[in-house]
Amino acid sequence: MNNNLRKFSSFMFGLLAAMVLLPGTANAKVEGDTITLGAAVSLTGKYSTNGMHTKNGYDLGAKIINENGGVVVNGKKYKIAIQYYDDESTPARAAQLAERLINQDNVKYLLGPYGSGLTKAMAPVTEKYQVPMVEANGASVGLFTKGYKYLFAILSTTEQYLQTAVALAADVNKDPKKVKIAGAFENDPFSQDISTGVFDDAKKFGMKIVIDDKLPPDLNDMSATLTKVKALKPDLLVVSGHAKGAALAIRQVSDMKVNVPMLALTHCDSADIIGKFGKAAEFALCASQWDRSLSYKDKYFGSAEDFAKLFEKTYDYAPPYQAAESAAAVLVFKDAFERAGKFDPKSVRDAISATQMETFYGNIKFDETGKNIAKPMVLYQVQDGEFKVVAPVKWANAKLRWPTPPWSKR
């Protein structure tokens, strides 16, 4: 028994030594004519719905590039492949998988996971190994204050999400100084960043903040906050708490018949508030990174609408913005490889940092902290069972319906 144990442990040691000592190739994960990107995405756990949108976006991005001649570096054609792992929606697992992708699988170019929390967990790892990561779903502004050099985000950062809504409230109300604003934000990095953006702007306009509630992550009932809303009658109620927060807000505002002239949310489309709540969702304002009606285009997907149609044909559902931005992230890598002309992570990183391109998702140009500064957020309103862009004015395809009538008249 003891002998067996010893044999077993020496075998394990040997295995471990082999794993550590096996040398990686210099141009790791460019084998033959294939460039392999790595990604840890939430396929199970609480982010699995959005994780799936992310993966579908990446896959479609890679597919389109491969079908259109692939990546051409120094005259040679390469195909893009993506190696996935499931991060189980937990930050610790995401960090582990980043290590695994880089050290064991020798992947030197990473695509981001879903969500700010998981991106926060992975970024220190990619930074440590100096591996560039282009992410499409970590919007927390806190990611870009740490001086990371290898992290690039193609989406607008959190503080911008609902600033448009605040500006809109200031615009439609006669005296912005008399506007009362109420906020209920989940107690997580993403939503708290949004809250900072909203309240900073509210202060600039001289608005009065009457409620600032932090919703606990496991909250299933926000009736206490909504009773407060009934009492204090704010002109704008802002709620953010991922898909769960959006669903909860719509459900309970209509159940409790809370009358508020303007209600602004995040994650309306991934929560599918129109499909699930129908009429109760009318008049709600929703922050979005992207919309199919916007007039951006590129030579791979065509226009935003073309992308949406292709996505629908491939996956049988309309693309939420999480899928669109993920597909665009793959385009950024393609563009960077071609401009870098070589595959070492440092050169690729520098090429990404110099990116300046137009995609179906929007323009992409990174500032020195790695966030995209060339694309604005848009604001939807639910009108007659459809999302219509109402702000900023440049992209609007419908007029804002304001104020929301009281429930007795809806």
Next chain:
Amino acid sequence: MFDNFMILFDAPVFSVDLLINGMLIGAIFMLAAYGMALVWGVMDVINVAQGEYVMVGGYVTLVVVKLGLNPLLGIPIAALVLYLLGWLMYRTVVYRVVDKDVFTSLLATFGIAILLAQLTNQIFGADVRSIDTELGTWFFLDDMVTVAVIKVIAFALALFLGVVLWLFLKKSRTGQAIRATAQNARAARILGIDTHRIYAITYSLSAALCGAAGSLVVMAWSIHPYIGLPFTVRSFMVVIVAGLGNLPGVVLAGLGLGAAENFAGFILGTEFQIAFVFILMIVVLVWRNRSLRRKRKYLK
């Protein structure tokens, strides 16, 4: 915080709103806590999968609605399905740990909890789901107090189930056997009670109660695969505060906890809602310990 407190004085109508909405969600905690108290008292097992049974009950109701049936039918169906699930879990897992120490059974039921949450996630996805019963909302006092009809149904049903369970335990042969097993399992066995059967019934009954609760949750609020834990924690708290084997206490503690939580959320802000409930629990425990000590002194 003080401002919020003053609102309640200036406009007492909001206290009514808070109280009612709090008690309505308290009724759901009460149902889940009922089951937990039962299993804990009879089997000496702390079932941390309680909240997951609530969650599965909600999903069963979703399936019922998808099949085109009335959502209210989901309540008995969910209870039945969860009874079977509870029985299955008892026969495969729980019976192995029922006589072991409390940590073994904690771990085993924790395992069940994870299994159920992940399975549900695999089958139904992680989206937040809810069912609109289209029963509407009642308004009182100038529209300031609003009560969704489904919540009232949930409340009434929770109380009704409570009474039925109480009668069942008091009057029926099986109920008497359950109580006998709770008091002294060995003596009950000697007197010819099949305690393993009693355990299986108790555990399944607890799961069925959760199933009914979950069905109400999906109609009155919303569910997703990871919603179990808050319900487990709440029912644990209700049982602790009520004291083991005190079913009327469970009713009071459940309703009181729901209301207290809502008031705390209003006055202190939602971020302190759950913290407040935990502090309340500690206060209750310390207070109870003191009064018990006084009683012990008296007995001496």
